[in-house]
Every structure is written in structure tokens, then in C-alpha cells.
Amino acid sequence: MKIATVGLGYMGLPMAAVLARAGHTVVGIDIRPAAVDAVNAGRADFSEVGLTELVAEAHATGNLKAVLGGEKLPENLPKGWAEVYILSLPTPVDHTTHTADMGAVRAGVQSLIPLLQGGELIVLESTSPLGATKTDVQDLVEAARPELKGKIDYVFCPERAIPGNTLFEMVHNDRLVGGLTPAATARGVQLYQTFCKGEVIGCTATEAELVKLTENASRDVQIAFANELSLVCQHLxxxxxxxxxxxxxxxxxxxxxxxxxxxxxxxxxxxxxxxxxxxxxxxxxxxxxxxxxxxxxxxxxxxxxxxxxxxxxxxxxxxxxxxxxxxxxxxxxxxxxxxxxxxxxxxxxxxxxxxxxxxxxxxxxxxxxxxxxxxxxxxxxxxxxxxxxxxxxxxxxxxxxxxxxxxxxxxxxxxxx
Ligand SMILES: NC(=O)c1ccc[n+]([C@@H]2O[C@H](COP(=O)([O-])OP(=O)(O)OC[C@H]3O[C@@H](n4cnc5c(N)ncnc54)[C@H](O)[C@@H]3O)[C@@H](O)[C@H]2O)c1
The missing domain is CATH 3.40.50.720 (NAD(P)-binding Rossmann-like Domain)
Incomplete structure (x- = not known):
């Protein structure tokens, strides 16, 4: 498949390289020239076990290159080139309101809208608030291009890999693929099965969004218990x-x-x-x-x-x-x-x-x-x-x-x- 990965950070670059190794033709997109230049020179611009070697290998085969994103994206990637877009963009929390800052995801989606022609699969991998696959991806596309309504598949596929072992976990962990429609889910599952050795499990977008948040919230609560206990023990x-x-x-x-x-x-x-x-x-x-x-x-x-x-x-x-x-x-x-x-x-x-x-x-x-x-x-x-x-x-x-x-x-x- 021809796949564009939007965001070449800790998760997006390993994903691009893994997809390229699996035989897909991949173009990585980022707004950071340093990230783009690194990929086109056959290396990673941050440290992760085995990543520079994998990027070098994927780049040498011709399966992986990168282009600058943002407003200039339509000049750098032909309309209709990609069959699949995978969004690995930052989703930080606003420390004042404690709500998700979806600005980067929305900007990333806006940048690829001019490239769409219908028939694409768009995957949101960024950890996101509930409903984001619809409100921050599908709704933006359909508001800008109403003629694409019902013509694009949208799925949420949370990333569970851990830095330090990303390349192994990205391939071997079980994956959840939650589509906004059953057809989108089936298409997403097929895509992830091209490189995942773990089980790829289909579900709804809401389920996949909530499961990802549940995993980390559960760990937060358990660590809070240990942290509170440490205060009590010190006191005693x-x-x-x-x-x-x-x-x-x-x-x-x-x-x-x-x-x-x-x-x-x-x-x-x-x-x-x-x-x-x-x-x-x-x-x-x-x-x-x-x-x-x-x-x-x-x-x-x-x-x-x-x-x-x-x-x-x-x-x-x-x-x-x-x-x-x-x-x-x-x-x-x-x-x-x-x-x-x-x-x-x-x-x-x-x-x-x-x-x-x-x-x-x-x-x-x-x-x-x-x-x-x-x-x-x-x-x-x-x-x-x-x-x-x-x-x-x-x-x-x-x-x-x-x-x-x-x-x-x-x-x-x-x-x-
Ligand atoms: N790093 C992890 O351990 C991890 C694990 C699981 C899930 N996640 C989730 O994955 C998502 C991505 O995380 P990350 O660690 O890879 O983030 P990151 O900050 O390392 O990478 C994001 C990349 O997106 C680029 N970017 C920002 N706006 C852009 C735009 N409009 N167009 C193109 N590129 C743009 C940035 O320049 C950066 O290179 C987040 O939602 C995060 O919560 C991360």
C-alpha cells in the first residue's frame, strides 16, 4: 500500500519504518525540517533502540522517504498518492483546564484534506479524548470537503509501545482497531495484520479510544496508591x-x-x-x-x-x-x-x-x-x-x-x- 504517516516523532517514525519494512511504500510527513532531513539521510533524529538502523534499511530500499508537512504539504505530496494516512501527532494536556489539546491533530488533518480524493483510510493513532476520531478527524474532513462524506474510512488505533523497546512492541503487542463503521474496522484490521505479530482485534472507535485511556488511568491509580503509601510509611x-x-x-x-x-x-x-x-x-x-x-x-x-x-x-x-x-x-x-x-x-x-x-x-x-x-x-x-x-x-x-x-x-x- 501507499501510506503517509503524519508526525515523525517517538511513535510516528518507528511506525513509518516498520510499515516500510513490511513492504509498503511510505512517505513520512512532519513540520520539523530536522525530522524530514534525517529520514531522507537514512537515520532517525532521536535515539531509540534499533531505529536508526531500520530507517537506514527502509530508506535504502526506496520504501521510506519524508516530506515537509503543514500548509505546504500539497506542494510536497501529490493529491491521491496515499491510500492510507496514519496520524501520530502530539496530544498534550492543557495544564490549566486539564483538557486535551487537539491543536496538532487538527492541524495535521487540515493539512492533508486537500490531498484526499475519496477511498482513503485515515487512522488516528494519537492518544485522544473520547469521540476524537469523529470530531477531530472525520468532522473536519467533511466540513471542508462535503463531497467526501461516506467516501473515507476512519479508524482509531491506539499505540501501546514503550520507548526503549518501541520497535519490538509495535510489532508484537496486541492491537485494537476501532472504526467509525464496521467496514472501516475491517479495513484497519487488514492494514495492521500486514506487520503485527500480536493479535489485531477489531472494535468500535469509542471502545478503542476508551480502552487506551483506561489502560493508562489504571496504572496512574495503582501508582498513586504506592505513592500515597510511601508518605504513610515515612510518617510511621x-x-x-x-x-x-x-x-x-x-x-x-x-x-x-x-x-x-x-x-x-x-x-x-x-x-x-x-x-x-x-x-x-x-x-x-x-x-x-x-x-x-x-x-x-x-x-x-x-x-x-x-x-x-x-x-x-x-x-x-x-x-x-x-x-x-x-x-x-x-x-x-x-x-x-x-x-x-x-x-x-x-x-x-x-x-x-x-x-x-x-x-x-x-x-x-x-x-x-x-x-x-x-x-x-x-x-x-x-x-x-x-x-x-x-x-x-x-x-x-x-x-x-x-x-x-x-x-x-x-x-x-x-x-x-
Ligand atoms: N511516545 C510514547 O511512548 C507513546 C506511547 C503511546 C502513545 N503515544 C501517543 O502517540 C502520539 C504521538 O506521540 P509521540 O511521542 O510520537 O509524539 P512526538 O512529539 O514525539 O511526535 C509528534 C511529531 O508530530 C510532529 N507534528 C506536529 N504537528 C504536526 C503537523 N501539523 N503535521 C505534521 N507533523 C506534525 C512533531 O513535529 C513531532 O515530530 C501522542 O498522542 C501520544 O500520546 C505515545
Missing amino acids: GVNVRSIIALANRHPRVNILQPAAGVGGHCIAVDPWFIVQAAPELTPLLQTARAVNDGKPQWVAEQVKKAAKATGKAKPVVAALGLAYKPDVDDLRESPSIAVVEALRTAGVELRVVEPHLKSWNLPLSPLEQAIAEADVVVTLTAHKAFQELPAGALAGKPVIDAVGIYANRPDALRVVM
Whole structure:
């Protein structure tokens, strides 16, 4: 098939490359010249295991190229060229209203409307609020081109892959394909079966939209439980990780681990899209969001207490990790940043360590130097590099171990587990 993927980010570029490997002819579209140039030079412009190699291979076969999107798209891609459009565009949450910002999806749809001729399949992969496949895709197309009413198939197909293992999961995870009509569902299922090794399951668009949000909202609530428990345990002077390990010996209990909060642009964002649909019916989801969003401030308070307890006039704090999860450079919605910002605003002398970034808003320090200079250490992201710290490096320093990586270090004076 001739497929255009709109958005060449963390999800869109791997999808384009996987489709090209499966034998489709793929044109990737993005408004970032750097993303377009990278694909046309046969590489990825961000790091993901195996991605640059796959893009190089797909580009070399002639199955993958990229063009600049936006208003100039009709100059860069012939009308009627693509049989399928796949939208992998950002859907952030507006932090004031807690509602989805569908601006990028709507702009992406607007840009491809002039290219449509009828008969296409349009797939929305972006995690979206309920009803978006209709309101933010189909309705826009039909408002601009009423003659295309009933002539285009629309499906929602949520992406479940995880950065760091995207290429494997994109192919091996089970997929949901939810069409606005049964015919659209059947066509979407056929498309995904051309490269998916997991099961491809057809359903309605509303079901697929809600399942995606449900998966992440469920994880948010479970992590909120662990985060709340960590506050209670600290208050009681017991180790939360021991409590969880012991409770998990119950055959039907499986508590997750607490951390510095919840980050990433999925789990910290998607529950809001359910709340948006039913604010009065979702007190649990809203409380979970508040618990997880409140955790960084609590961690910062524990750090300030420990710093004060050193008795030094200007104690130095080493903050380990900015990324929202281990071993990636992705900072989106990262609770580590919220902790660092809270400490910086309070005037704390910081040594920030993030081995996956070359630079950031504050100067970054090498790990061992930061620890050597620190009076207090706070762990914010469980990067492997932090876990491999040489024995003795913590040498009795107070550690706020928000992500629980120094549990078995006799040299760490752990004040928060
Ligand atoms: N990254 C993940 O782990 C993940 C996992 C599951 C679902 N998702 C969802 O997938 C969607 C995409 O996420 P992502 O991480 O790939 O985002 P991203 O920000 O990495 O990529 C989006 C890309 O879209 C481009 N873009 C923006 N507006 C455009 C337009 N009008 N035309 C063409 N290109 C445009 C951006 O330049 C960017 O390259 C989001 O809804 C996200 O919630 C992401």
C-alpha cells in the first residue's frame, strides 16, 4: 500500500519504518525540517533502540522517504498518492483546564484534506479524548470537503509501545482497531495484520479510544496508591518497599513501586481525558492525579529537611536524574524536573546529574563529582548508571531514595526509602 504517516516523532517514525519494512511504500510527513532531513539521510533524529538502523534499511530500499508537512504539504505530496494516512501527532494536556489539546491533530488533518480524493483510510493513532476520531478527524474532513462524506474510512488505533523497546512492541503487542463503521474496522484490521505479530482485534472507535485511556488511568491509580503509601510509611518510620514486598507475597496482591511522582506524556496525561468526559463521575481518577502530582513537592520537602539537618549554611544537594523513566532522555511531564524546580526556587544549591542529556536549563554535573560535592543526595530517576555507582561513593551521605535504587547500599544513610 501507499501510506503517509503524519508526525515523525517517538511513535510516528518507528511506525513509518516498520510499515516500510513490511513492504509498503511510505512517505513520512512532519513540520520539523530536522525530522524530514534525517529520514531522507537514512537515520532517525532521536535515539531509540534499533531505529536508526531500520530507517537506514527502509530508506535504502526506496520504501521510506519524508516530506515537509503543514500548509505546504500539497506542494510536497501529490493529491491521491496515499491510500492510507496514519496520524501520530502530539496530544498534550492543557495544564490549566486539564483538557486535551487537539491543536496538532487538527492541524495535521487540515493539512492533508486537500490531498484526499475519496477511498482513503485515515487512522488516528494519537492518544485522544473520547469521540476524537469523529470530531477531530472525520468532522473536519467533511466540513471542508462535503463531497467526501461516506467516501473515507476512519479508524482509531491506539499505540501501546514503550520507548526503549518501541520497535519490538509495535510489532508484537496486541492491537485494537476501532472504526467509525464496521467496514472501516475491517479495513484497519487488514492494514495492521500486514506487520503485527500480536493479535489485531477489531472494535468500535469509542471502545478503542476508551480502552487506551483506561489502560493508562489504571496504572496512574495503582501508582498513586504506592505513592500515597510511601508518605504513610515515612510518617510511621517504616520502609515502604519492604511493606510492599511483604504485601505482594499475598497471591492476589500486586502493588506497584512508589517514585518521585508520575511522568511521561501518557500516564500523567491520559486519565484527564476520561475526567474530561465525565468530571462528576471520576473522583478516584482526579484524586490519583492529585496524589501523583503532589509527590514531587513532598520529595522536595524531604530533601530540604535533610539539607537543614546537616547544619551547614549552604548544603549542596545532588539530584540524580531528570528523565521521567530510567535510561531514556525523555523529559516530558517528568516529576524529577518538578522536584529540581521546587529545590531551585527554594534557593537550594544543586548539582543536577542526567547522563542521558548533554545540556539542560541548569548546568549538568558528572555523577561522581556531584556525589563527591553533595551533602545530601536525592534519587529521582532509576538510571542504570546511578545503580552502578562504585561501592563507598555515598559514604554516609543522607539519601532521599525516591526511586528506591540504593536499598542495598550499606554506605547510604537512607532517610527516605
Ligand atoms: N511516545 C510514547 O511512548 C507513546 C506511547 C503511546 C502513545 N503515544 C501517543 O502517540 C502520539 C504521538 O506521540 P509521540 O511521542 O510520537 O509524539 P512526538 O512529539 O514525539 O511526535 C509528534 C511529531 O508530530 C510532529 N507534528 C506536529 N504537528 C504536526 C503537523 N501539523 N503535521 C505534521 N507533523 C506534525 C512533531 O513535529 C513531532 O515530530 C501522542 O498522542 C501520544 O500520546 C505515545
